[in-house]
Each structure stands twice: as C-alpha cells, then as structure tokens.
Amino acid sequence: MAETGQTQNHSFSTDAAKVLKLMIHSLYSNKEIFLRELVSNAADASDKLRFKALSDDSLFEGDGNLRVRVSADKENNTLTISDNGIGMTHDQVIEHLGTIAKSGTAEFFSQLSGDQAADSQLIGQFGVGFYSAFIVADKVTVRSRAAGVLASEGVEWVSAGEGEFTTSTIEKSNRGTDIILHLKEEETEFADDWRLKSIVTKYSDHISVSVEMLTPEVPAVEAVEEQKDADGNITQPAVEAKEAVPAKWEPVNKATALWTREKADVSDDEYKEFYKHVSHDFADPLLWEHNKVEGKTEYTSLLYIPTKAPFDMYNREKQHGLKLYVQRVFIMDDAEQFMPTYLRFVKGLLDSNDLPLNVSREILQDNKVTQAIRKGCTKRVLKMLERLGKKDAEQYQVFWNEFGQVLKEGPAEDFGNKEQIGKLLRFASTNEDSAIQNVSLDQYVERMKEGQEKIYYVVADSFEAAKNSPHLEVFRKKGIEVLLMSDRIDEWLISHLTEFDGKQLQSVTRGGLDLGQMDDEETKEAQEKLEQEFDSVVTRIKASLEGKVKEVKLSQRLTDSPACIVTDENDMSSQMMKLMQSVGQEVPESLPIFEINAEHELVKHIADEQDDDQFNQWTQVLFEQAMLAERGSLKDPASFVTRLNKLMLSLTK
Template sequence: MAEVREFKTESKRLLDLMINSIYTNREIFLRELISNASDAIDRYHYLSLTDERLPKTNDYEIFISLDKKKRTLSITDNGIGMTYDELIDSLGTIAKSGSLEFMQKLKNKTDKEAIDIIGQFGVGFYSAFMVASKVEVRTKSPFSEDGYLFTSSGTETYAIDKVADLPVGTTVTLYLRKNGKEENYDEFLEEYNIRRLVKKYSDYIRYPIRMKVKKSVPKLDDEGKPVSGKYDEVEEIETLNSMTPIWKRRKADVTEEELNDFYRQKYFDANDPIATIFINVEGAVNYTALVYIPKKPPYDLYSERYEKGLQLYSKGVFIMEKCKELVPDYLRFIKGLVDSSDFSLNISREILQKSKELEKIADNVEKKIVSRLKDMLKNEREKYKEFWEAYGVNIKYGVYDAFGMKKDLLKDLLIFRSVNQDDHITLKDYLEAMPREQEYIYYTSGKTREQVLAMPQMDIVKKQGYDVLVLTDDIDEFAMQVLYEYEGKKVKSINQGDLDLLSKEDEKKLQDLSEDKKPLLDQMKEILKDKVTNVVLSKRLTESPVCLVSEEGISLEMEKVIANLPHQDKPKASKVLELNPNHPVFTAIENLYNANDPMFDEFAKLLYDQALLIEGFPLENPAEFSRKISELMIKAVKPS
C-alpha cells in the first residue's frame, strides 16, 4: 500500500510558479535530470573511496530510454540512489537538495576538491513537470535494504511505495503530457531530438550518456554479402556525449590545430581565428575559459540585434548561450566560453545571478585578452595590424566608453598612421621619434590620409618638422579627447585652439598686424555672424589662404559625426575662420574692403564656403556658391 504524503512547502502554488514561470525554456528539463544523475554518480564514486561497504566500479553511466507507445521518457543512473528519508528530504521538500547537504557535510574536508557536484537546488527535478503529467522515481540506496517508488503529478501530494529487486541507483520516468494546439510533447520521444538536446546542454558531462537507437544497416544475403538497396533496422547502444571538453584538458596537451578545429566546428567559421586565449585560473575564483578572436567580424556586429557574450558552463553543464556580463562592449566581437564551479546560480540554473565571482571572472578574462593583444602587438606586428583593421574601432570605443575608465588599460593597444609614417605606429613609437622641443602629441582627422595631408592646417606643423597622427574613424576625435595625454604629453588637434608654434618675434608681429586689420576682421565677423564665432589672422597657415578651426569643446569632426546620429539635438562646433595674411587672397579682400566695394561681402561668404569644403562640410547653398564662382570667373576674363 503506497504511503501518500503532502509536500513540506506550499507545493501547488510553488510548483505552478516553477513550472510556468522560472523555467522559460521547457527543453532544459533534460539537462536538469541528467545533471542530477551525474551528481548521484559523483556521490557514489566519492563515498566508494572511503566506505568499504560500497563496491568500487568505473562502469558508471546515464541511460536514456524512450517508449513511444507508453509515451514515457526515462533517465537511469547507477549512482548513489536514495533511502526513504533521503527521498522525502530531497524530493518531498522543494528547493531542498541532497547534493547541497552533502557539500555542507564535506565543507571542512581537505579532499573537497575531488567532488564535482552541480545539483545545489532540488527544484531541478521539478522541471520535469513542464513536459510530464506524472513523474515516477525508482531508487535504491546501497545503505537501504529496500528500494522505493516515488510518484507525483505535481500537486499537493506525492506517494512513496516499497519496491523489491531494484538495483542501486535511480530511474526517473516521465509520462509526457498530451499534445496541445501549440505544444508538441512527442518531440521528446524522438531520438534525433534527444541526441540534439544532450549535445547542446550535456555534451561535457563526465559520464557516458547512452541511449538505444535504431539504425539502418545493409541487408546481407546467405553468403554474408550486402544486398543492393536492401536494409535491416537494428538497435544499438550509442554514447551521445563527448564527455571530456577540450578546455578541460591540460593546455600543454592541446595542439593549436585542435583548438582551431574546435573553433571552426563550434562557431561555424571557415577561417581560423586570429588568436586563441586559453585561460585556466585557480585561486579565489576557479574557472577555465577558451576565447577566440575571429578573423573577420560578423556582418551585424554593430547592429542592435547583435548579442555579445560568452557561452557559460558550470562544470561541463551548458547553462547559457550568451552571458553578456562576461564581455565588455568593446570586446563584443570575441567568441568562446567560460566554465566554472564558482558561478552563483539561482534556483533554476537557467537564470544566472550577478555575483562577485562573475565580476571577477569577467575582469580577469578581459585582462587576459588585452595582455594577449599587447603581446601580439609587440611580437607579431603584422598579425596585430590584421586584428586592428578588423577591430581597431572597438578598441578606440573602449578608450572612449564610460568616460575613459579603461583608457589606461587600452592606450598601448592604439596604433595610427601618421603624416610621416604610412605604416602604423603606437603612441610610444610617436613619443620616441618626437623632437625634444615638441610639447604635444599632434593629431588631425579626416576621411582619408590623402585628405588629411592636403589640409591647410598642416602648414605650420609640417614647417616645424613635427609628425601628426592621422585619424580617419568617426570615434577617433572622441577617443583622443578622453585620452587627453600619454606619458605626460598632452594630445592636441591641429584643427582646434591655438597651436603656439610661432616664435615670440613672429607672435608679436602677428599680434600687431591683427590689431591693424581689426576693422576688416570685425566686418567679416559681422557678415558671418550666424556661422562663425570669430575671424582671425592665422598662426598656422603658411601656404593656404583660409581654414576653419574650432574652439575648445566639440571639434569640427565631432560635429560631422553627431550630425549623422539619430539624435534630436545636434550641437555645433564653435567655428573660427582663419585667414592667411601673407596670401594674395588676403591682399585681394583687403583691397575690396579699403575700396568699400560691395563685392567684399560676397568674398567673405565665398572664403567661408571654401573653408567649409576643405573641412568636408556640406554647403548650405551650393547653387549660390556656384553663382559666385561663375561671376568671379566672368569678371576675371572680362577686358578691363
């Protein structure tokens, strides 16, 4: 006669909560039951080492059985099994775990490291009710003469009955729910689907997961030769899991070819990765990580739908496809996985809680990746340039992000082309080549290096013999402003503010000339008052007639970038029009001003438009600009 008992908790409400809310993905029930079976084998194996009553064996296995007629799925293990009291304690009390209690008993033992037990929460078993209307558990402990049958339909009660002649271990049998309009529970009776789920979630469980499968083999004639086109259906026992993950092997025992093969197969990439980072950490937090830098970024890397993250395992059990907390935004391109016994999991393994352990692992993985990149930059410069072409923008974003919180970590990964160097150089390279008297690290921005080399603002810097870093990505100006300085040398845009490159004598001459030409400059400023904050004689132009620069704050390049962003606010740079007093164009406009010629206004606007074009800004009125140019051309060829 079966003994009927009530659950020790508010079981109906709690079961409903778990079945319908906590587990959002019903297929993980198989992962939970396999993990529980693995736990039970772990416990048997450990106790057999210290308890002479337990026969020692290495023939451990987890067996899955499917019965389509009865619509049942069973998971059998030859682990420790449960006594009557353990059955009530572990399955009769929701969120009570034999594994957790077992770990508590071992807390002060020195050989605790020998135990790998993942089932720290009893609710994993109850995930079975997502797909089953009834669950039976047949179990026998080596410390009990009797075996027991636990039966539950997920309501307030459960039944326990004695069963004779059970082997040591546990069998969990699920009676699958009836199919509904939107639910197909028959899929959990299909061999191919069970094989897929084991591969996805439990491929690296250390014990073999086996199942009887049907296979077609060639039909043989009386002489044992295959009959063409004829096949027999046979049943074979097949091991579904790999058992030993590549990242659990000693690093020294894994070849580069094996790591690359694993990457290509797991992440469906035809190319080998640029780099592989194999991390094994033992200490305050224990974990293994296998991280890859793909050769090419995915096409949707910068789209909103792209999901960053590393795969998450806990002792070989798959937990999560994309754990975004393990990857900073600027490293969103990396692929790989982390496996640790130190993750803090909530009651359903499906949802990972944020924890200090997770933060430590994420921080350590990031530092390991950056360290590998620095080593690549130092010792494999060509490979690093390949990485930079693919992901340089990401590193610069990392410098800029979070108000430059990681700029010190990343600044030595930055490489640039420059005016003097077509090949890439680091900031350290730039500093080592600087003349002793040079105060700043100079940079400028443009669409291409060729465009930058033609900029009028380059005049004075080239005259001094100083190199200038060439920036061509939208993020560059933002990153450089956040970087601010490197090894005590401030970074400075040649398009912004005062360059202070004139001698004191030349500075005094320009100051006196500016005072003398002040009425002309003020008149131009008035004409362009809606467009510029000031019109000045330039300290930086030697060959070009005119240029636009910005005051401190938003630069000209930033304005162009922000203009293309989907923001409502479009802040503008404070533009300053600079004129070269030694250029014939300035002499021409000065003559117009002195003659009180109405063409002076037209010339002022024309020079501003010219400066806009040089900087790559669109003209406010291209037709008007074209008309002015045409008039000047006609005037230039008209006989006087």
C-alpha cells in the same frame, strides 16, 4: 499543430534558399565538415537539456545518459546522427530549420563574388550549421520530439534542399533528434564506419558529450578439436568456442571537456577545432588563451580571438558573450555579463566553481563573482592583444583591420582600462603614405620632436580629407607628425581618450594653436608684426561676417591655403556634430572661428580691395570655401555658386 500523419508544405525563407544553393557548390571541396556541424549541434542539444533538467529532472524521462550516435546504412546509403538532447517542437522545427535567423544576411550576400573559393570562406564565416547536410545529401529527414512532451507530439521534417520542405506530426517514443541523410550516389564514403570514425575523431574529440558508433556484431564460434594427418602434421588447429558478441554502441571520442584538461595535454589542432565548435566559425582562430584561475574566485577560461569578423559585429544589440558552464554543467550561451561590449568579438567559454547551478542572467547582472570574472577576463584579452602587437605586427594588423573600429568603443565604455586600450589602438598618420592604420600611440610618442608636448590629430570624413586638410600645413612645414582619423567613431573615441602617457591629445582644428617650445622667437615676432599690420583688415572681415563667425584672426597653422575655420576649445567639433546629427540628436548652434593666411595672395588681394561690395563678396567666398573644406557642405550652396560666378566674371573685365 497538424494531426498525426498529416503533411504540411512549406517554403524556405529567401535567405535560407540562397545559402543552400551557394553552400552546396562552394563548400564541396571541404565536404566532411558537415559531420562536425551536425555532431556539434547534437552536443549543444544535450547541453541544453542538462541545464533545463537542473530545475526539472523529469525532462530526462528516466534516461540521464546523454549521448550522440552516428550510424551508417551502406545498403540504403544513409547516415543518421541521433541525440537524446532537448529536442524540438513542431514550431521550433519550422523556425530553426526553415529560416536562417542571423542578422547581417543582406551584407553577407552583397559580398559574394561568384568565385567559389572566395565565397567558401565567406559562407564559412557566415555559419551554416545544419544546412551543411545538403553538401553530401540529396534529401534530409529530421525526426524530433521535445523533452517532456507526449510521444504523439513528435515531428518529421523532410527536404531535398531545393526551396521547399514538409513537416508532419509523428509518433516518436524517445526524446531528442534524429537526422537522416540520404546520401548522394557519389558520397558512399560517408556510409563507411571507418571514414566516419576518423572524421569524428578529427573534429569532435574535444566535446564533453560522448559520440558513439555501433561496433559490428561478432558471431558465435563453435569449438573444433585439433586434427592431424598420418605423419602427425596438424591439418586443423583447435578452435576455442566463443560466444556471439552482439553489436553495441561504443564511444569514439574522448568525451572529456577540453577546458578541464591540462594545457600541455591539448594540441593546437584540438584548440582550433574546439573554437569551431563553440563559435560555429569555419576559419581557424587568430589566437587563444586557456587559463585556470585559483584564489578568491575560481574559474577556468578559454578565450579566442577570431580571424574574421562576423557580419553582424556592428550590431551592438545582438546577443554576444561567452558560453557559461558551472562546475562543468552548461548553463547558457552568450553570457554577455563576462565580457564588455567593445570586446564582443571574443569567443570562448567560462567554467566557474563559485556560481550556483541555477544561476540566471538576472542573478549574474549584479553578482560580485561575475564582476570579478569579467574584470579578469577583460584584462586577459587586452594582455593577449598587447602581446600580439609587440610580438607580431603583421598578425596584429590582421586583427586590427577586422576589429579595430569595435575596439575604439573601449575608452568610452571601460574607463578603468583606458590606458591599456590606448596601447592597442592604431591610426594612419602623416608619417605614412597610405590609409593603413598601423601607427600606435606608443610609436607616436617615441617619435615626438624635441619640445613637443602634445599628440596632434585631425578628424575628417575620409582619409583623403584628413590627409589634405589645410590645418596640417604648419605641421608639415615643421616636420611634426599628425594622426589622421577618418572612421566614424574616431571623434567619439577622442572625446573619451583625452590623453595618453601623460600627454594631451590635441586636435589641429581647434582654436588657439600653441606649438609651445617648437615655435622660435623669430616666428613669434613675425606673427605679432603681421597681426598689427592686418588689424584693420581683420576688423573689416569680422564686420562682413557678423553673425556667422565667433572670431576672425590671423592663422599660425596655414602656409599654402588662404583660410580655414577652426572650432573653439569649448564648442562641439564639426565631426562630433555630424555624428550626433546622424543618430537624430539635436546639435547646439555654435559659430566657428575664421582664420586667414596673411601671406596668401588672395588674402592680400582682399585686404587691398576698397570697394565694400566687392570686399564683402570676396570675404563671403573665402569663408564659404573654408566651411566647405572643413564640413563638406554648405547651408546655401546655390548662393555660394552665384557669388563665385559673379566674382570670376568681374575678373575677366
């Protein structure tokens, strides 16, 4: 640590410098939010001190009245936000104010377009907190001292927001943090008490920490006797003597924890602002639910579904979860024990009466109360989403586009709620013309054809590959709907969601296709006749492909394509193999089943080929193009090209 008074120069991290530059310009149209962010951070600092003081009340240093103070100095055009919360050490100041400690930064920058209006939404989604001060200030000074350390270990941080900052060690008698904004010349409105009070009331009325502002001093008034003129008219009314009233700090917000109030007494705007406080998101939430649970386990939950996904949502290792309060005392951020990983996008808080004030993450892990609350909150969120899906398909589509792939992790993680999660899933389908995933399993079941017993689906690398898969040909011919899946997680999802509403989910790329009652007797008889006619051809093809295929047979699923490969019911699918390989897992070797379309002219040509070498060449090409269509690649593409060229040249002779 530097000696008292000694100044050290530092550079912002590259990411922090970029955000500063973009934010100052892109968020300018909504500049008053800086005060919301700074007050919210100050309130968090107070919450954290209250929690730490549970085990060491000396941290209060004789002052347990936690508050945030906002004061303006018109003469010097400055604004100060002070708290007496947990405070920061020298190292913490450098860590928290010099770096944006948030994963997904690179993706964030890749999505910036240069359009200030659009970028404003992205920056708000990314979250900027403290850095929003530079929207209205051309210099920011932070003075802080951590609770429980010596007054001589205070630290001062100063920056003009242009890539550099300085730190120095100072004497600071009181704990907590003071943020002094040296306002830009054109931002004098934020040195006006009435303007500041209106912003605090608008954005911070709901937080549980008192936000105080200084009322003006009222000077003393001397008594004056009533005076009259000669006609008896009063020329000077009597004035009662009044003592001077000194300036004093008074709260300007309700300072009542919003979640403790009755739902009927909380407006939608208050719920929205509280969401921004707990999530540090700039956008309004998509929906929320506020519940007080009484009975064997008592707790209050306030759960929000965001409108936009955070940039680091797909990082399963990132801390996620709800804010935890016990008897209205803040305990921890990101209490992941109360929400399963597949619902990691849910924001909000829990306040329990049944947990001890000194509860830790370790105690929460196997606590029966925790398990009961987790179960209740999980079902609450699933019900919220189910109601949204039934009530407002358009809004549900907004949710699904942002969080659908994360929700697909659910059946593997939460067996008990698998059917409920299944109702929330959406897919593309052969009934639709676009890649939009808007078909529910309930809708699919309602549209099933008479005699259809299974829910059919195909998984491919892309929507186009799924939509154009040769395996769909017989289903199109018979008008049977097939779900088209192309998300990376889909194969993993289906391996755990094997049935829905009592109906088995069946891949159209699996062997042994059985359309049950939808196959008429005439079709079955025609198939049996073809199998007899092509028995020798099938045997010949199998010999040609020995060691490459498990079986060769006539296809019931092809109408336009000459051939396809399918996976045996007991083998790993092509998509699952790719998924396992992508994460470095070894994949067991399995041979595909090769199906040929006896009605196709190319297959008939091969069947009539008497020259064994030519027959083998045609068979190999037919097999390799089927492998290419199904798996997207070949082990030896050069040989395939050579063989194909040779056959094309033979046709020109």
